[in-house]
Amino acid sequence: MAKTANIYTRVDPEIKNQAEQILEQLGIPMSNAIGIFLRQVILHNGLPFEMTLPVSKPVAIGNLTKEQLDAELQKGFDDIENGRVFSLDEVDAEMKSRYGI
Known part of the structure; x- marks a missing residue:
């Protein structure tokens, strides 16, 4: 062999x-x-x-440029205008699920 x-x-x-x-x-x-x-x-x-896939992290405001922050805020305003809103409990549960916080 x-x-x-x-x-x-x-x-x-x-x-x-x-x-x-x-x-x-x-x-x-x-x-x-x-x-x-x-x-x-x-x-x-x-x-x-x-x-495993890398764990995504929430956006850290302190690491954003003014333009990036403005874009993120605009996304939030667009969500509100289009009815894509969540309760505090829903957001809290999602943050715990995704990021363990």
């Missing part, structure tokens, strides 16, 4: 270069890193990390 098997894959060249630079600093060849990843897949019986 062969001691190794080949894996062929296509990867974005920039991703490959960035990963190689990091792995080189760690002293790990790319083939070893891939082997480590595959062993972790086996140990975890799945991907060895959680796959």
